Structures are given as structure tokens and as C-alpha cells.
Amino acid sequence: MSLTDAPRPTSAARRSILPISLIALGLALWLIGGRVLADSDAGHWVAGLGWLALLASAGHRLRSRAADAGEASARRGLALATAGVVVAQSLWLFGELAGLGGGGDAGGDESARATTLLTVAWVVILAVALPVLLFLERAWQSMPVVHALEPRRMRAAGEAGAVLGLSLISLFALNYAVSQRDIERDLSYFRTTVPGAATTELLQRSEAELEALLFFAPVDHVLAAVEPYFVALAAAQPKLRFRVVDHAREPELARRLKVRGNGWVVVRKVPAATPTAEEPAGLAAGVSATDVAAAKAKADAAAAAVANPGETFEIGEDLERARRNLRKLDGLVHKAVARLAQPARRVALTRGHGERTREGQGQADGLRGLFELLERFAVDHEELGLSDGLGQRVPEGTRAVAILGARSAFLEEEARALLRYVEGGGRLLVLLDPDAQDGLEPLLAGLGLRRLPGVVASERSSMRRRFDASDRTILVSSSYSTHPTVSSASRHAGRVATVLLGAAALEELPAGAPGRLEGGRVAFPLRAPNDAWVDRDADFQRDQDEPQGRVEVMAAVSVPAAARAGDGAGKADGEGRAVIIADGDLVSDDLIANPGNVLLFVDSLRWLIGDEETSSEIESEEDVPVEHRKDADRLWFYGTSFGLPLPLLLCGIWLGRRLRRGRNKA
Amino acid sequence: MQSQSQSPPLPGQLRQIGTLFRRELGAIVRTPSGWIIAATVLLVDGLLFNAFAVGTGAKLSSKVVEDFFYFAAGTTMIASVLLAMRLLAEDRASGAMALLLSSPIDEVAIVLGKYLAAWTYLAGLTAISLALPALVMINGKVSFGHVLAGALGLLLLGGATLALGTLASSLARSQLVAGVLGAALVVVLLLAWLLAKVSDPPLKAVLQHLALFDAHFRPLQRGLLRLSDVVFFASVIAFSLGAATRVLGHQRWS
DSSP states (O other), X not given: OOGGXXXXXXXXXXXXXXXXXXXXXXXXXHHXXXXXXXXXXXXXXXXXXXXXXXXXXXXXXXXXXXXXXXXXXXHXXXXXXXXXXXXXXXXXXXXXXXXXXXXXXXXXXXXXXXXXXXXXXXXXXXXXXXXXXXXXXXXXXXXXXXXXXXXXXXXXXXXXXXXXXXXXXXXXXXXXXHHHTOOEEXXXXXXXXOOOHHHHHHHHHOSSOEEEEEEOOSSOHHHXXXXXXXXXXXXXXXXXXXXXXXXXXXXXXXXHTTOXXXXXXXXXXXXXXXXXXXXXXXXXXXXXXXXXXXHHHHHHHHHHHHHOOOXXXXXXXXXXXXXXXXXXXXXXXXXXXXXXXXXXXXXXXXXXXXXXXXXXXXXXXXXXXXXXXXXXXXXXXXXXXXXXXTTTOOOTTOOEEEEEXXXXXXXXXXXXXXXXXXXXXXXXEEEOOTTOOOOXXXXXXXXXXXXXXSEXXXXXXXXXXXXXXXXXXXXXXXXXXXXXXXXXXXXXXXXXXXEEESOOEEEEOOTTOTTOOTTOEXXXXXXXOTTOEEESSSSSSOOTTSOOSOOBOXXXXXXXXXXXXXXXXXXXXXEEEEEEESOTTTTSTTTTTSHHHHHHHHHHHHHHHTOSGGGSOOOOOOOOEXXXXXXXXXXXXXXXXXXXXXXXXXXXXXXXXXXXXXXXXX | OHHHHTSOOHHHHHHHHHHHHHHHHHHHHTSHHHHHHHHHHHHHHHHHIIIIIIOSSOEEHHHHXXXXXXXXXXXXXXXXXXXXXXXXXHHHHHTHHHHHHHSSOOHHHHHHHHHHHHHHHHHHHHHHHTHHHHHHHHHSOOOHHHHHHHHHHHHHHHHHHHHXXXXXXXXXXXXXXXXXXXXXXXXXXXXXXXXXXXXOTTHHHHHHHHOTTTTTXXXXXXXXXXXXXXXXHHHHHXXXXXXXXXXXXXXXXX
16 A cells, blocks of 8 residues: 555544644633733633633643653643643732732732732743643644554644743843843934033133032933933032932922923032031920931031022933933033133123124124133133223223234224233133224234235135125135144044134234234144245236245244233233234134134134133034935935946846856757 | 654754755745845835835934834844845745655754755845935944944844744644744834733733844844843744744654
């Protein structure tokens, strides 16, 4: 008899599907009772019926008569696996009936512990027993002929199920353990900044101890991003300490500090502790000493808050919205610390000569960014004009004077007053426009400089903005010297460059030139690009009489101080300093976003004021917007959409043709 | 188990994996369909990148990169399911699986060799598609770390989806059924967060943790690299491939 002629197993010889049907029914009833009808009493009854179905399945296995020892062993294995599922369900039922299934909050820690143990127990037993049962059942069903039962196959199936179940439990345990001890690194530009060198140095020099109050709920995503910054800062500088305050728990403190809700940070000087030596009166009335001390500490804190409100800034509670502030957190903290930790520094800004203003005449030439920068470095500013006595002298005590791109003329008296101020040890910053009739020639001559007529232009090192020849006057230069006014820019010269929107050229006057201050030293920290020339006829073309060569666009002048009565109050015992930048737009809103311009301005300010802290860098992760429009940039659109897939598609077509040719040849 | 006790020592098993890996990768790249799938995925990636990630208005560059990874995750998962559905089911339909199972090649080697080949192909696709976020660097500010985290996320998400598809492919008799089953498994894990919303503890926490995309890919998409996410994806891959190996081992008996 051939194999194909062998009789197929009869229906009597086939495995009964009753036990597996009972198991399916039991599990389904368990699910319905435990989940769908969980809120009603019927749920327990339905789950109980499921339990009975599972028990019946196990009983059926054991009750059926086995043909031989192999079958008896297989039946035992199946019954054991079913019993495992029954035990798991029994534990679950016990928990439910004993009232432990609802999370265990009502009964306290003991109940919670019992619930956890019970849950873990039934989940683990079910996770092992169920795969074993399913694998055994599958193997059992696939061997319908009684005498052809393979015990090894049954054993292998049982082992496979157990391995899967145990590996599932192990992987869940591993995942749970890792999630409890998670390690994370934020690699995006949206990350919260780390404490910068400027902030750390500022804290180090601070005489006062500072305290940061983080107004956040105890569990908060934004707090999780903010706290590591303060942990790092407090570790680097013990002069700062911080604590998390929940607005809901300390509304009085929040009110006094004028904090409207969570998501705010207050930096303040540490309030002096009030001695608590006297015996609290509340003790006699039965109030505990701890309560009284806590109340007193709160009262002290509130009183201190009134006297010392500190610097406040908002981060936000919503993580998405807070990201903008998180990435410039170091800048915000630096600003707050600078205001608290160091005395005010004041710069006088000249007025009345068409100087650039905060709002500006157009959107581009405003100085909002510059004023924010000054605020960040705690540099206050005041106005200085003819009515403030500039026609005679710069007022006493003026730390520095700045002329931000004057467009109309200074009186000769004003220019000479400024020159005397520098000579007397004063500090002067001048942003010049080319060909402007600003009347500053006597001042420049006194400093040993001359402004050449015309605008500096370059063919290669210029930016394209208007797409015509006038773009040649938008210079890009990273030709920095080693002078302190450009030390940061010079350090990053490979990555940053200064942009000038129409700059004048400066030239040093010979020593002994009429009007030049004696002993003045002139340095040129920034030079125009090598191919630059001075365009005298404003045609933006280089003519025969406009040679290329070394063109200076910035000068730093040091003059030995010769104190004169009533002329400025700079540092008569030191030297007068002046920085002349031959572009009135250097720090306009149009250009201040450029790091090369900011670094140059900040370093110049530092050199003039003589403070080191402004030179250190603030950690900031300001992103820039990207905008591409299909209609405006077709090359970009088609290049990115089709540039990558097209070569692959061609490769596929070529391969297909080659294969077809090969088949045809064959 | 019997199949494990008869399996050759580790270097031999590695050799088997290497042989199957080369054969499977060759089957993908030596046929036009492999290139056409790659071209299609990149085309869809490019179009989605331009239409939605870059968009028409001004957008912060890190947001552009984040959105690129969001859309690329979708194409990667679809490509993974399509790749995985044929891995074992195709051999079973053509009868090659019977030959493989009757050969001395261990089922671990079969599953790993085929899976690694498909994953390598997917990794190549991901690497080419990274040219798109790299282009954002021209006008924007993109951190390498962000791009690397996103790429790792795509690789892990693709690897997990591929492993689930491999498990489905080991269970099904035809490629179509394998594809549908694989997609169903992936969709269940994608929508686990929805199920978590209507579940009670402790199932709620389990379902929340199982949310493949929402709980574990989104942080990587934003540039946040977390050990727990990497371990989760590795767990899904390990369990799915382990289960597929057991299923093949069971089929060896049949």
C-alpha cells in the first residue's frame, strides 16, 4: 500500500476541539467580565463563568483516557498549561473580589503592595502559561493519529512557548527597569542651554549670594528641562542656590514676588535670615514648634520678598511654547544675574544729530536688538545732547559716550567737547556713515584719523541683496587683527564674518598732524576684504583712479589721559579710548542677528568700558527660519523631489533591461 | 530543543547567516523591483518634505527636520511591511522553504539572515534620504545630533516594523496575508496609545509603553535620544524575531 493510499484519520481519531473551545470561551468571558463589564457586578459573574470554562477544559484533558504513556504525558502537559491559565485567572478574581483591583489607594501602602504583588503574579503566570498552552495545543492538533504522537515534538512546542513567555516577561522587566533609570541626551537645537562661561564668571565676581526660585508644579515637563540647568549652574558656582516653588502651595510668596502662576523664574539676592531665638507663643496654646517655625519661616520669606523682589522672567508651562525660552535660558539668567550682581553701567547716547534710534526710520535701521543687547549686559543708557551741556563738556561721571550713526552735523564745539572727553580719559564709540555731513572731522582729526570720501566696495566679498551693482557695497569681512575689540570675532573667524552695509574708509593721519592728540595710538582691528576699493564716484565700478588694496573700516584709538578740569570724568589715571566703526548700520536690526557684528560690538563695548565679563559667551541656541517656495525656488523643489529617486529609478530600469536581454539570449 | 541541539557551533551559524544575508540582499538589489521601491520611497519622501516639512511659510529649521522625520517614519514603516511580507512567505509559496527547513541550516540563521538583509537595504534607503535634512543646513541651523537621532529613530522604527513583518511572514502562507497581518500588528502597536486612553491600570501603562510611534519615535524625531526608547525598539525586534524563529522551528516538525 502506497503512502497516498493510507487511510486518512477518521473523525473519531481527530483531536477533540472541545478543550480548546472551552479555553477560548474562558478567556473571552474573562476579557468581557474584567474589562467590558468591569463597572457592574455582572462582570465578576461573567469572569467567573470564564474561570469555570477554563477549569472544565483542564478537567476534560485529565479525564480523557490516554491510549499510551506518550499521550498521557501530552495530556498532562496540556492540563498543566491550562491549570496555569486557571491559576492566573483565580488570582485576578481573588484580587477583584477582595477589593484590590482598583489600584489599591483606599487601603494605603499595604493594600497597594498586595495589589502590585497580585497583579505581577497573575500577569507572569498568564504570560508563561498561555503561550505554552497555545504551542502545545497547536502541536497536539497537528498530530491527529493517536499512535503517531511524537512526545519530543510536544516537549519542543511546550519549551518554545515557555521561552517566548519568559522572554516576554524578561523584556518587559528590562524595559521597566530602563524606564526607571533612563538616560537621555537632547541633541536638537531646541535643547535647554547649558550655563555659559559669561554667567558663571558673573556669578563668581558677584559679592551677593543669589537665589533662584523656580515656580513650577513638582512634576512638570518644563521643570525637567529647566532644573538641570540650575543644577549645573549651582554646582559650578555655589553663590547661586535654587529651589522649586509650587505657585499653588505658596501663593503669598508668589503674590509678593509678582509671579502670576507656574512657569516663572525669579532670581533674587538671598534674603538675610531673621533670627528665631525667642520662644514662640504658640507653644503654650498647643501648637507644635515645627508648625510655628514653618509659619515664621514663611512670614520671613514674605517679608524678604517685599524688600527684595528680584528679577523675574517667564519660561512657560507648556513645553512646546516654553522651548523658545528654554533655548535662550542662559541669556535670561545672565541678564537677571547681571542686574543683581553688578553695579549699573551707563552709556550716554548722543542725540539731536539724526542718530539711529530704537524704532528707526524703517524696519531695518532700528536699534531694538542693540538696546536688548545693552539690557542683557546690564548697561543702562541715557541721552546726551546740546541741552545736556554737550556744547561745553561731557557731564562728570559719564562712563562712556556713543554716537550711533549721526546723519546731521555736530557743532564744532560738541565735537571738541567729545575730543576733550577722550583726552581726559573718557571712552567713546562712534559709528560713522560714509559721506555723512556729521561734522565729526575735528573729532576724527584729534584722534588721528581721516574719513576718505566714497564707499568701500568689493566684487567678490559682498552679499547679494538687490541683485545689482550696488550690492558690491554690502561687504563681508573676517579680516580681524588681534586687537581686544575683535578678540572673540577673531577667535571664531573661520565661522563668523562681519557684514557692513556701505562703509567708509578710514586712514591714519601722520604723527604731528594739526589737531591730533599727542601720544595717541591708532590700531585698525577690522579691514575690508583684500579686493576692496573705495568707490568715490558712486558708480559701484572700479575705475582707474580707484585702486584695490588695504582699506581700513574700523579703528581703535588709545590716548594717554591728561586730566583737565571739567572735561569728562573718565579714567584720568588711565587712558582715553575711542572705537570708530565706519558703518552706521553695524548694529541695526537688519544686521544685529549676524554673530560677526554682535561679537565685534560686544568686544568693543568691553574694551571701552573695561569690563571683562561682556566678552565671555552666552550659551544660546537660537534657530533661524527656513523658507522655500516652490514658485520662488524651482531648482530646490525639483532637485529635492526628483534628484534622489531619479538615479535609482534609472538604475532599476537599466537592470531590468539587462536581465531581459540576458533571458532573451538564453 | 532538537533544532538547537543539532545546530552547528557559532562560527558555522554566523557563516549560514552571512550566506543567507548575501543571497537575500542580492535578491533585493539585483532585481529592478528593489530599485523601484527605493526610488518610490525617496520620491514620496521628497514630495512630503517639500509639501509639508518645508511648506510655504517660514519655519524654524529644526522644525523642518522634525517634520521630515515625521513623514519619513510613515514611508519607512510602509516600506518595511512591504519588504518583510515576502521574506519568508515568498519562500513558502514557492516551495523553497521546505528545502531550507530540510537543510542543516538553523532556523535562527534563516530568520536573522533574511531580516538583516532587509534591514541593510532599509538602512541604505534611510542614509540616502538623509540628504534632505542635510540640505536644510544650507539656509538653516541644524544640529548633526538632531539628524543622527532622527536617523537612528528611523532605523529602529524600520527595524521594529520589519521584525513584526517577519513574524507575520513566518505565520502566513501567502505574501498578501503576510502583508495584511504585518500591517495589522504594526497598526495595533501604533494605536496602542489610543487603547491606553480607554484602559485602566495596569494595562494602561503597558499599552502606553507599547505605543511604537507616539511613545518611542517622537522623542527621537525631536532629537531627544533616550535609552528607554532604544531598549524598547531592541525588545520588539528581539521578541518578534525570536517568535518567528520558534514558528519556523514548529514548521520544521510539520
